[in-house]
Amino acid sequence: AQSVTQPDIHITVSEGASLELRCNYSYGATPYLFWYVQSPGQGLQLLLKYFSGDTLVQGIKGFEAEFKRSQSSFNLRKPSVHWSDAAEYFCAVGVRQAGTALIFGKGTTLSVSS
Amino acid sequence: DGGITQSPKYLFRKEGQNVTLSCEQNLNHDAMYWYRQDPGQGLRLIYYSQIVNDFQKGDIAEGYSVSREKKESFPLTVTSAQKNPTAFYLCASSQDTPGTEAFFGQGTRLTVV
Numbered sequence: 001a002q003s004v005t006q007p008d009i010h011i012t013v014s015e016g017a018s019l020e021l022r023c024n025y026s027y028g029a030t031p032y033l034f035w036y037v038q039s040p041g042q043g044l045q046l047l048l049k050y051f052s053g054d055t056l057v058q059g060i061k062g063f064e065a066e067f068k069r070s071q072s073s074f075n076l077r078k079p080s081v082h083w084s085d086a087a088e089y090f091c092a093v094g095v096r097q098a099g100t101a102l103i104f105g106k107g108t109t110l111s112v113s114s
Numbered sequence: 115d116g117g118i119t120q121s122p123k124y125l126f127r128k129e130g131q132n133v134t135l136s137c138e139q140n141l142n143h144d145a146m147y148w149y150r151q152d153p154g155q156g157l158r159l160i161y162y163s164q165i166v167n168d169f170q171k172g173d174i175a176e177g178y179s180v181s182r183e184k185k186e187s188f189p190l191t192v193t194s195a196q197k198n199p200t201a202f203y204l205c206a207s208s209q210d211t212p213g214t215e216a217f218f219g220q221g222t223r224l225t226v227v
Contacts, residue, residue, distance in 0.1 A: 006156075009154065032212065032213040034215055036218075041202075041221070041223070042220055042221065043118075043120075043204060043218035043219050043220045043221050044157075044204070044206075044216075044218040045218075046215050046217075049213075049215055051213050090156065090157065094212065094213055094214075094215075095212070096212045096213065097212055099145075099164045099170075099210065100212075101145075101147050101159050101162045101172065101216075102147075102215075102216050103159075104149075104156045104157040104158075105156055106154060106155060106156035107154075107156050
């Protein structure tokens with residue numbers, strides 16, 4: 001069965017510093033991969049997604065993610081973090097089959113210090 | 115504006131009572147989902163539905179029930195059999211096509227006292 005691991009429960013980054021959030025997946029083939037962001041008490045907003053092709057994916061709010069098949073990873077990056085980026089971030093996996101739901105990691109909480 | 119509407123945002127119920135959470139979408143999506151979110155647990159799938167009048171259990175379906183009588187609506191009932199119902203509940207929808215992203219509602223926070 002497929003699974004998603006986000007190794008970091010909580011990360012604190014200084015404003016203006018770079019950010020990398022880790023995501024590893026377990027799946028027999030290349031999955032569809034997603035990063036979502038959630039502000040407290042809110043729903044989830046899609047940041048970016050990978051289906052195929054270029055392994056470096058650009059998203060909204062200046063985020064990007066790189067798919068590395070050899071490492072089964074899909075890490076999220078941002079060159080310069082803003083205080084408004086403080087939120088919870090979820091990595092999700094979708095399989096190449098209709099009638100299935102996304103599987104989510106447990107999330108990483110990002111705090112931004114001034 | 116197209117989107118997913120969950121209501122109410124906050125819900126309080128006494129232990130032993132059933133409660134129904136509403137989810138409506140006007141995105142014309144075929145598939146709809148219910149997830150439960152607890153601190154440190156991520157999102158766990160309760161039920162999902164690909165088409166009207168059909169739905170499948172997710173990983174934590176015990177103590178929950180759903181219906182899908184209309185394409186736009188996918189209500190979730192938390193029954194008295196659910197041992198620990200206090201949580202944040204998220205409804206989502208998507209096209210039933212592999213790889214399409216899910217769109218989420220704003221969630222309902224259920225507190226059972």
